[in-house]
Amino acid sequence: MELRLIYPDIPFWRAETSRLALFIGGIEFEDLRPSREEIAKMKTDGTFPFGQFPVLQVDGKTIAQTGAIARFCGKLSGLYPSKDEFAAAKVDEVIDLATDINNQMRPALREKDPKLRIEMRRELSKTILPRWLGFLEKLLQDNGDTGFFVGHSISVADLAVWRLCAWISGGIIDGLPVGLLDGFPLLSVHQSQISNLPKVVEWIKKH
Ligand SMILES: N[C@@H](CCC(=O)N[C@@H](CS)C(=O)NCC(=O)O)C(=O)O
Incomplete structure (x- = not known):
């Protein structure tokens, strides 16, 4: 099977989830x-x-949409539940939640008026994001002390949230402070655990 993933040269979660899944799974792709x-x-x-x-x-045919691509790559890589329909739906839930969080951020990121943009980003960091990050924290809590979003092992759900949160809290976006995850202990631990996985470290070094 010939795979070609097309996305600009940035580690944004929409592409990085699938790139990394294929890399972890040892699946060749362009x-x-x-x-x-x-x-x-x-x-x-x-x-x-x-x-x-x-x-x-x-093989020359196209799949669009972040979630569809992530699921497909997750299945190929063994990072998407294959025998447990409930677990699969929970992975989908997290990927859809990542999309919702991304969409919540859009207006404040795209606002052209500088004054309004600062205000909108303040609202994002003080009110909107804490609410949505709280949903992620709760999902981790509900999954016990596994350290993963679904089941007992890593899935594309973990990769999606890891990259999304790295973007949100990495100090890259003007107006969003680096300490944004501080009030979310499980999410913070999750971030560092995924960052320290040998395959993830290897991938980051490569790119
Ligand atoms: N629903 C799409 C949204 C993808 C999306 O918004 N991609 C952005 C880049 S991150 C894009 O294509 N922007 C260029 C444009 O809309 O012209 C998905 O889930 O993949």
Whole structure:
């Protein structure tokens, strides 16, 4: 099976979840990271069926949507429950939650007016994100002291949240402080545990 994952050269969760899943699973794939100009061209040549990325090409056929790609790559890599339908749905739940959190952030990230943007980001960091991060914390709590979001082993759900939270709390986004995860002990431990997995360390070194 020939796999080509297409996304710009940034470690954003939408692509990084699937890139990393395939890497951890030892599945060969082309990690295509087009430039801005190449992306613009792809937007007109039909590469992106919904005008958005990431997309995954499988033997020349295309899968779009972050969640669909993550599930597919998770299945190939052994990082998605194959025999437990409930566990599979719980993984889906976390990936959909990551999407919701991403969408909650969008208006404040895209606001052009500087004054309003600062205000919106303050609201994001003081009220909106703590509420949504609390949902993630609760999911970890509900899964006992496993250190994972679902079951007793790593899944694409863990990778998605790990990358999303690294972005949110990494001090990369103006107006969002680095200590954003401080009030969420399980989430904080989860972040460092995933960061320290040998395959994750290896992947980060490579990129
Ligand atoms: N529903 C899509 C959304 C993907 C999305 O918003 N991708 C952004 C990049 S992170 C994008 O394509 N932006 C360019 C654009 O919308 O023109 C998914 O789940 O993958």
